[in-house]
Amino acid sequence: MRKGGATAMRKRSYGAGASREPAANENKASIKKGFGVLDAFAIVLIIVCLISVVARYVLTDEKGILHNEPEFSDVAVSILISDVMYTTADNFTEDMVFYLDGSADVVGKLDANFTVTPAQYYTDNENGELVLAYHSEEGGNVDIRATLITEGYFSDGTYYLNGKTLLTSGMTITITDSGGTMKVSALVLDIALVS
Amino acid sequence: MRKNGVGGASSKSIRITIVDVIIIITAAVFIAMLIHYTFARDNSGDGYIIQYVVKVAGVRDELSDRITVGDAVYNMEDSLPMGTVTAFSREASTDEKGRTIPGMMDLYVTIEANARPYGVGSAVSGHMIYAEGWLELRTSKFYFGGVCIDVSR
Numbered sequence: 001m002r003k004g005g006a007t008a009m010r011k012r013s014y015g016a017g018a019s020r021e022p023a024a025n026e027n028k029a030s031i032k033k034g035f036g037v038l039d040a041f042a043i044v045l046i047i048v049c050l051i052s053v054v055a056r057y058v059l060t061d062e063k064g065i066l067h068n069e070p071e072f073s074d075v076a077v078s079i080l081i082s083d084v085m086y087t088t089a090d091n092f093t094e095d096m097v098f099y100l101d102g103s104a105d106v107v108g109k110l111d112a113n114f115t116v117t118p119a120q121y122y123t124d125n126e127n128g129e130l131v132l133a134y135h136s137e138e139g140g141n142v143d144i145r146a147t148l149i150t151e152g153y154f155s156d157g158t159y160y161l162n163g164k165t166l167l168t169s170g171m172t173i174t175i176t177d178s179g180g181t182m183k184v185s186a187l188v189l190d191i192a193l194v195s
Numbered sequence: 196m197r198k199n200g201v202g203g204a205s206s207k208s209i210r211i212t213i214v215d216v217i218i219i220i221t222a223a224v225f226i227a228m229l230i231h232y233t234f235a236r237d238n239s240g241d242g243y244i245i246q247y248v249v250k251v252a253g254v255r256d257e258l259s260d261r262i263t264v265g266d267a268v269y270n271m272e273d274s275l276p277m278g279t280v281t282a283f284s285r286e287a288s289t290d291e292k293g294r295t296i297p298g299m300m301d302l303y304v305t306i307e308a309n310a311r312p313y314g315v316g317s318a319v320s321g322h323m324i325y326a327e328g329w330l331e332l333r334t335s336k337f338y339f340g341g342v343c344i345d346v347s348r
Binding site for chain 2: 036038039041042120122128129130131132156157158166168169170171187189191
């Protein structure tokens with residue numbers, strides 16, 4: 001009886017182990033073989049993304065099909081620099097390059113046709129009214145009207161300098177020369193395509 | 196025995212892994228965003244039309260004719276639409292003593308726009324419009340900054 005009991009116990013314990021192991025194997029198998037629709041969808045999605053990235057790169061850089069950035073044009077930007085020292089105007093020369101507020105972003109080249117006039121200011125006349133007056137032509141402050149030849153494009157009538165900086169008349173921009181020694185505020189008066 | 200076998204097979208087919216959960220969540224978020232941007236954005240049920248007037252003081256005479264009725268107006272900061280110019284007038288600028296400033300004009304720009312409630316007031320493209328508020332606006336060709344002097348529904 002004892003022997004038989006021991007045998008039965010061994011058999012029982014063996015039997016219990018046998019029932020667990022196949023279940024575990026079954027679970028592993030189900031995880032390995034559980035390739036469902038969602039997995040396929042995920043893989044397809046990843047492949048489509050990769051193809052899209054490659055296609056965009058190829059079509060943009062080589063074929064130019066997706067290259068939708070407009071071409072830059074030469075655009076004349078008329079500016080008014082008010083009430084600056086005459087020595088500042090003396091530094092103005094044709095083709096000098098101006099930069100945007102001390103940055104490396106080029107605004108444009110100075111056109112030859114710029115004018116320097118005595119700066120305007122307001123004063124009272126004998127009747128107490130405000131009237132325009134002008135600084136002395138000798139050593140007084142001056143107004144500079146100039147045109148900068150810039151590059152950029154128009155989008156819906158709005159000009160984008162170098163394709164990124166929005167520029168309209170009425171705006172005041174700060175410009176510096178290439179040496180960074182001159183920094184002036186300029187009112188944008190007009191923007192027009194160079195014909 | 197067969198029935199049990201079949202039952203075991205069906206329980207295998209609905210087993211969901213963490214990857215599946217991520218995909219389901221991603222798809223749900225994508226669909227929710229699609230619905231939001233397709234319908235919620237265009238839902239103008241709580242929108243209404245307002246008119247507001249902006250006074251632009253001290254504009255040089257040579258620039259004072261750059262705004263015309265019908266011009267689309269945008270916010271200078273984010274270029275979001277702020278309405279359309281429905282009326283425009285200008286008059287000579289004056290100083291604090293009431294004297295005319297030669298060569299300078301004040302512009303009065305009336306803009307009509309779709310607005311939404313914003314607190315107790317109204318906002319256009321997320322920008323609150325109220326009298327005495329400063330606005331920096333532009334058309335496609337002209338920048339102007341001024342004070343809102345009137346808002347009406």
